[in-house]
Amino acid sequence: MNTFLSNESVWILLAALWTLPWKGVALWTSARRGDQKWFIALLIINTLGLLEILYIFVFSKRLAQAEHAKSAHHHSA
Secondary structure, three states, rough: OOHHHHHHHHHHHHHHHHHHHHHHHHHHHHHOOOHHHHHHHHHHOOOOOOHHHHHHHHHHHHHHOOOOOOOHHHHOO
């Protein structure tokens, strides 16, 4: 039984060590960008870093590109 608990503890520790940096970067990025809905979702939903990685590398980039295009269009009008 002790072996099971120690193996389980190792997996929990590894999951935490993997998830915390991704969650931290994603939360920091969403806060800097003012993405309040994303911040709340990232804070509450635990996906072992998957949602956080998608936000950092996909969604925040798309939002930034859309804002840049909108700003460029606004300035040229």
